[in-house]
Amino acid sequence: MFELYFGEMARWNDGLILTAVMSTLSVVIGFFVALPIALARSKSKGIPGWLALGYVNVFRGVPLLVLMFLIYYGSGQFSRELRSIGLWWFFRDAYYCGLLALVLNTAAYQAEIIRGSLDTIATSVLETNAALNLTRWTSFRRVLLPIAFAKALPPLGNEYILMVKATSLLAIITVFDLMGQARMIFSETFDLRVYYIAAAHYLVLVLLIEWVLRRVEARIKWMA
Amino acid sequence: MKKILKISALTAAVTMASLASATAETLRVGTEGAYAPFNYVSENGAIEGFDVDIGNAICDVMKVECTWSVHDWGGIIPALNANKFDFMVASMAITPTRQKAVNFTDPYYFNAMRFVKLKEVDLDDAKPETLKGLTIGAQQGAVSAKVLDDWFPDSDIKLFPKLGEALMDLESGRIDLVLASQFAIGDWMKNGVDCCEFVGESFLMDGTVGAGIAFRKADTDLQARVNDALRTIIDNGTYEEIRKSYFDFDVMSKPDYVSELFNK
Numbered sequence: 001m002f003e004l005y006f007g008e009m010a011r012w013n014d015g016l017i018l019t020a021v022m023s024t025l026s027v028v029i030g031f032f033v034a035l036p037i038a039l040a041r042s043k044s045k046g047i048p049g050w051l052a053l054g055y056v057n058v059f060r061g062v063p064l065l066v067l068m069f070l071i072y073y074g075s076g077q078f079s080r081e082l083r084s085i086g087l088w089w090f091f092r093d094a095y096y097c098g099l100l101a102l103v104l105n106t107a108a109y110q111a112e113i114i115r116g117s118l119d120t121i122a123t124s125v126l127e128t129n130a131a132l133n134l135t136r137w138t139s140f141r142r143v144l145l146p147i148a149f150a151k152a153l154p155p156l157g158n159e160y161i162l163m164v165k166a167t168s169l170l171a172i173i174t175v176f177d178l179m180g181q182a183r184m185i186f187s188e189t190f191d192l193r194v195y196y197i198a199a200a201h202y203l204v205l206v207l208l209i210e211w212v213l214r215r216v217e218a219r220i221k222w223m224a
Numbered sequence: 225m226k227k228i229l230k231i232s233a234l235t236a237a238v239t240m241a242s243l244a245s246a247t248a249e250t251l252r253v254g255t256e257g258a259y260a261p262f263n264y265v266s267e268n269g270a271i272e273g274f275d276v277d278i279g280n281a282i283c284d285v286m287k288v289e290c291t292w293s294v295h296d297w298g299g300i301i302p303a304l305n306a307n308k309f310d311f312m313v314a315s316m317a318i319t320p321t322r323q324k325a326v327n328f329t330d331p332y333y334f335n336a337m338r339f340v341k342l343k344e345v346d347l348d349d350a351k352p353e354t355l356k357g358l359t360i361g362a363q364q365g366a367v368s369a370k371v372l373d374d375w376f377p378d379s380d381i382k383l384f385p386k387l388g389e390a391l392m393d394l395e396s397g398r399i400d401l402v403l404a405s406q407f408a409i410g411d412w413m414k415n416g417v418d419c420c421e422f423v424g425e426s427f428l429m430d431g432t433v434g435a436g437i438a439f440r441k442a443d444t445d446l447q448a449r450v451n452d453a454l455r456t457i458i459d460n461g462t463y464e465e466i467r468k469s470y471f472d473f474d475v476m477s478k479p480d481y482v483s484e485l486f487n488k
Contacts, residue, residue: 073389076396092398094382174361174382174393184383187298187365190325 001193008185015181016201022095022170022177023163026102031156033107038114039140052111059108065169068101072173098170102163109159117151118144150224157213161206178202250289251446253279254309257294258386261411261470262315262335265294277466278332278457279313279437285453298365298385301325305440311450312438315405317367319432327441329451331434332463336426336479337368338406340413343421345400350424352486355379358400361390367429368403371482388412395419407471430481 005012040052059067075082075091082088090096121144129139171180182198255263255275263273271292283290295303297314304312304326315335318328339350339360347354356378362369364383372381384390387404391412394402402409406426413420428434437454439447457463467475 073392076392076398079396079398094398172385172389174384176383183298184364188321188370190301190321192302 001196004185004189004191004194005197008181011181011185012178012197012201015176015178016205018170018175019164019167019177019179019202020205022099022102022167022175023160026099026106026167027110027156027160027163029099030103030106030110033103034110034114035145037107037111038118041111041115042118056108056111059104060112064101064105064166065172067105068098068169068173071101072097094174098173098175102166105166106159106163110156113152113155113159114148116155117148120151121147146220147223150220153213153217153220153224157209157217160209160213164205164209165202248289250291251283251311252309253283253290253292254295254300254304254312255279255292255314256297256300258297258388259315259405259408261407262405263294263313274333274466274470275313275315277469278454278463281457281462281466282313282437282450282453285456286449296385297363301438304438307440310439310443311446314438315435316438317429317432318434318436319367319370319429322438325441326438327444327447328436328438329447329454331436332454333467333475334428334434334478335405335407335475336428337371337403338409338426339401339403339423340394340409340420341401341423342394342397342419347423350401352376352378355401359398361393361399361402362404363387363390366404367432368405371429372403375482375486391417407475425480425485427480427482427485428478430483434478 037052037055040048041056043049044052062070071091072094075097079088079091082091125143125147126139129143134143167177168179170177171183176184178198178201182194186192186194255271255273257263257265257271259273259275261273263271263275266272271294276292279292280290293309295308300312300314300316301322303309312326316322316328317335318331322328339355341347341350345358352375355376357380359380359382360372360376361382361384362372364385366387369381369383372379382390382393382399384393387408390399390402390404391409393399395417401423406422409422437450439450
């Protein structure tokens with residue numbers, strides 16, 4: 001067991017860093033993508049509302065595995081067209097393709113989480129904002145958004161942890177996260193204990209994330 | 225009394241049935257199903273290829289019924305050891321590491337590997353020095369991945385779950401070369417692909433002695449029976465017939481080893 005870890009330490013570290021970076025980046029970028037979608041879902045009854053609903057339905061409906069495959073190998077089929085419009089540098093890179101798939105997926109889930117918490121804010125808060133003569137934008141940015149964020153933090157943390165595990169799908173498009181490295185070491189040693197080490201890595205990573213989230217939650221609990 | 229009669233009739237029927245099945249032995253054969261022309265799933269869902277024809281010829285000699293199933297390459301040895309099937313005909317190269325996990329028959333052909341490159345990549349030869357800085361694709365868990373790891377430290381190596389995916393990425397220009405079985409690449413190029421061409425010599429990984437049929441460590445009896453049957457089909461010309469329907473050249477003579485090629 002120890003030789004499987006220490007003998008392959010460089011690979012385990014590569015995998016761990018990749019998993020941590022890809023999941024964190026996708027959750028953070030996904031959050032900013034999700035904000036306007038959540039706002040449109042919550043406040044708009046017109047076309048933006050329908051578009052936002054369409055986005056959420058499509059990207060929650062398509063499995064992440066399929067999405068990744070379509071973006072990576074699908075874009076490869078149109079490499080000539082993508083080159084001519086100057087987008088190939090993005091789609092050529094497996095990391096960008098993987099990140100795009102993760103962001104599109106998590107943004108759909110995060111949008112629903114944020115919409116949910118926006119909808120639970122009492123109308124009295126809106127009335128107070130109006131009484132204070134805040135513009136709609138200021139009211140959203142300075143009051144509604146912080147409250148919604150504080151309320152949404154526990155489910156968002158849940159989404160973060162789910163994304164840590166979702167990165168294991170990246171191995172199908174040649175990006176080797178923890179699980180990809182584990183499978184590679186396994187294919188050379190045929191030793192099933194490799195997966196115990198992978199599981200321990202995930203557990204440590206998730207516990208670390210939980211610990212950080214708990215501290216942040218404790219700080220902003222008063223807002224929710 | 226009636227009840228006892230019924231039960232004894234039932235027991236007799238069950239015994240008869242199990243006797244009948246014992247006479248027509250059924251063996252389960254595993255393969256990958258994504259490695260044309262050796263083993264692949266055809267358009268109508270049948271498992272076909274050189275490996276499958278060889279396997280069926282062996283089953284005919286052994287007078288057993290064989291059923292085929294496909295398994296993911298990365299987990300095919302554990303699947304064999306977990307008793308998902310009885311033996312494996314999957315073009316698996318015999319290596320010392322794999323021999324620690326399973327037993328092999330004598331080799332049934334030599335599966336040499338060779339580089340294939342994009343036509344626009346300007347190369348006359350494929351050596352560690354000339355491929356410096358280029359991106360090379362291979363199948364995860366395949367011997368070509370090990371060769372790249374050991375001999376091409378200055379190239380960027382990308383590993384794919386299936387060979388077809390590496391070739392797709394070569395065609396789209398994400399990678400410059402692919403190292404894989406020359407037969408599998410040749411088969412792919414036959415299907416109207418004009419992006420790419422072979423470069424350099426074909427070679428074998430050191431320590432590999434060709435592709436073998438794999439068994440669980442405990443199944444030495446079955447291994448001996450299959451090995452005998454393999455020798456029979458080689459001797460009686462069945463092997464040669466199957467070989468001719470797939471390749472118009474000899475697949476039983478040994479190519480150079482990597483070290484013989486690159487250590488000069």
